[in-house]
Amino acid sequence: MNKFIATAAALMLAVPAFAENQEAAEMVAPSGDAEAGETLFNRQCIACHVVRDDAGEVLAGRNARNGPNLYGIAGRAIGSQAGFRYGKSLSAVSETGNLWDEEEFVTYVQDPTGWLRETLDDSKARSKMAFKVRKQEEATDIYAFLYALKPPAMDDKAE
Numbered sequence: 728m729n730k731f732i733a734t735a736a737a738l739m740l741a742v743p744a745f746a747e748n749q750e751a752a753e754m755v756a757p758s759g760d761a762e763a764g765e766t767l768f769n770r771q772c773i774a775c776h777v778v779r780d781d782a783g784e785v786l787a788g789r790n791a792r793n794g795p796n797l798y799g800i801a802g803r804a805i806g807s808q809a810g811f812r813y814g815k816s817l818s819a820v821s822e823t824g825n826l827w828d829e830e831e832f833v834t835y836v837q838d839p840t841g842w843l844r845e846t847l848d849d850s851k852a853r854s855k856m857a858f859k860v861r862k863q864e865e866a867t868d869i870y871a872f873l874y875a876l877k878p879p880a881m882d883d884k885a886e
Contacts, residue, residue, distance in 0.1 A: 755828070755829065756874075756878075757801075757829050757867070757870050757871035757874045757875075758829065758867060758871070759829075759864070759867035759868040759869070759870055759871030759872075760868045760871060761868070761871040761872045761874070761875040762872075763865075763868040763871075763872075764867075764868035764869045764870065764871045764872025764873070764875075765787065765872045767860075767865050767868055767869050767872070768787055768788070768869050768872050768873070769787065769788075771858070771860060771865075771869070772788065772794075772797075772869065773787070773788040773789050773791060774791060774793070775791050775793035775794035775856075775858070776788055776791055776793075776794040776795070776796070776797050777789060777790060777791050777792075777796055777797070778796065778797050778798045778873065778876055779796050779798055780798050780876075780877070781798075786798065786876050787872075787876065794856065795808035795811040795813075796808055796811070797873050798876065798877055799877040799879075800827050800832070800873050801827060801828070801829075801832075801870070801873060801874040801877070801878060801879050802826055802827065802828070802878075802879025803826065803827050803879075804821060804824060804825070804826055804827075805817070805820050805821050805823070805825050805826065805827055805831065806818055806820055806821025807821055813855070814853065814854060814855040815853075816843040816847060816849070816852040816853055816854060817843065817854065817855070819847055819852075820843065820846055820847060829867065829870050829874075832866070832870045832873075833863060833866040833867050833870060836856075836859070836860045836866045836869065837859055837860055837861070837863065837866050838859055839854030839856040839857075839858075839859070840852065840853055840854045842854075
């Protein structure tokens with residue numbers, strides 16, 4: 728009987744991790760143009776963001792530190808980049824466990840404060856990100872570029 732209880736407990740603990748990995752695996756491939764997104768990223772995002780892989784290699788951007796590292800953002804839990812100090816509003820969104828997918832990313836980068844206010848249903852919510860990507864197509868292309876650098880995988884966990 729003890730083996731049965733131990734097995735059942737282990738399975739119950741594994742369910743949340745499996746569900747999280749299922750969400751990442753079920754993410755839809757981006758609809759934008761990754762090549763165009765690279766050009767746009769290098770024009771609009773590098774002042775504040777870097778894309779640095781797990782080995783420390785810079786894949787895009789400079790050594791910027793105003794914004795979080797965007798490596799692996801596709802499928803990552805919102806507001807969960809290790810070592811980055813998010814604002815209060817984005818930290819509140821991170822508690823929901825929602826993941827960055829194309830729709831969330833595109834909407835956010837076009838109007839960070841507006842997205843936070845709507846997501847949190849809080850008219851006082853503010854974003855530390857002041858820059859806005861003006862065109863939806865450009866935001867979609869930037870997401871496609873970031874997705875191409877590290878697509879979400881079944882075995883990835885939120886960082």
